[in-house]
Amino acid sequence: MRIDGTAYRTIWPEEDGSIAIIDQTRLPHDFSVVRLTTLDEAAHAIRAMLVRGAPLIGAAAAYGVALALRTDSGDAGLEGACATLLATRPTAVNLRWALERMRARLLPLPESQRVAAAEAEAAAIADEDVEINRAIGGHGAALIRAIAGRKAPGEPVNVLTHCNAGWLATVDWGTALAPVYAAFEQGIRLHVWVDETRPRNQGASLTAWELRHHGVPHTVIADNAGGHLMQHGKVDLCIVGTDRTTASGDVCNKIGTYLKALAAHDNGIPFYVGLPSPTIDWRIEDGLRQIPIEERDGREVSELTGRTADGRIETVRVTPDGSPVSNYAFDVTPARLVTGLITERGVCAATREGLLGLFPEQA
């Protein structure tokens, strides 16, 4: 995506072998590029959410393996790197998918060939992600265009999204926001309701930042406002991302997604999911019982970090000292509440039959 005229991806290799990332914990106030040079730095970047979003987590882990092999390209080094990176975050299946792909590519190779092959495979994962998301954008834009055709002339299509599933959550283009960007580029009038997405505020801090830089009309709202907007006809469709979708169409995504899906269902509003195929977990059917839900540090709920009027970044506490805090990072939306899955191969029902219709090789 372009920021002030410069084209960026969220992650890229540098000539010196380091891996550059945009530090997303500094947005929206500072645009800061960090260079990773070791396995531990890559693992920290994922765990501490300098990079986040299922596809970007997968790409970052792949590059993390390449960094690790520069130090130890033996089997133990490779297995150790994969174990370290796999342990960073439990929910996004792209992490497991990318690491299994790197292991399969590298284990058969002699140690002398592994660094170059790891860098090439990580770059391939990144490039493929961009093309997958571009295709999701095209398929999703057709949905937005169809809704636009039913609106009064000049009326924008109102899209509600949760968390950040834009280009910052991927290598480029995004998943839930790819259709928004594609429709916007096609000249379709639209507006995006941006759930702030407590507690880490990826919507307020990242989605709003993305959309503002791209010139897409948007309004940041409290998470709890979405249902009210739907009841009053102000939402035409919801599009969200996912960190893991089961073979039967259950969708795991940022905490609060399930509540939006319930409100959409109650108001007859289409609820779509931007779903790149590496985010499909073909090994499980029951999302509620089989998807591990990450629990993060309670301080993400009890504290707020922002910029003061005079430009200082400060953190304040918003709960009483001593009050216990829990911080579930994801929830699971049952397939029955999902209108459709927007994949790189087209849109399908949130069912096993729907997914296998687009990905028959997985049968």
Ligand SMILES: CSC[C@H]1O[C@H](OP(=O)(O)O)[C@H](O)[C@@H]1O
């Ligand atoms: C395109 S994946 C985006 C997905 O990832 C986010 O989780 P996190 O920021 O914790 O990595 C969120 O669930 C988004 O929908």
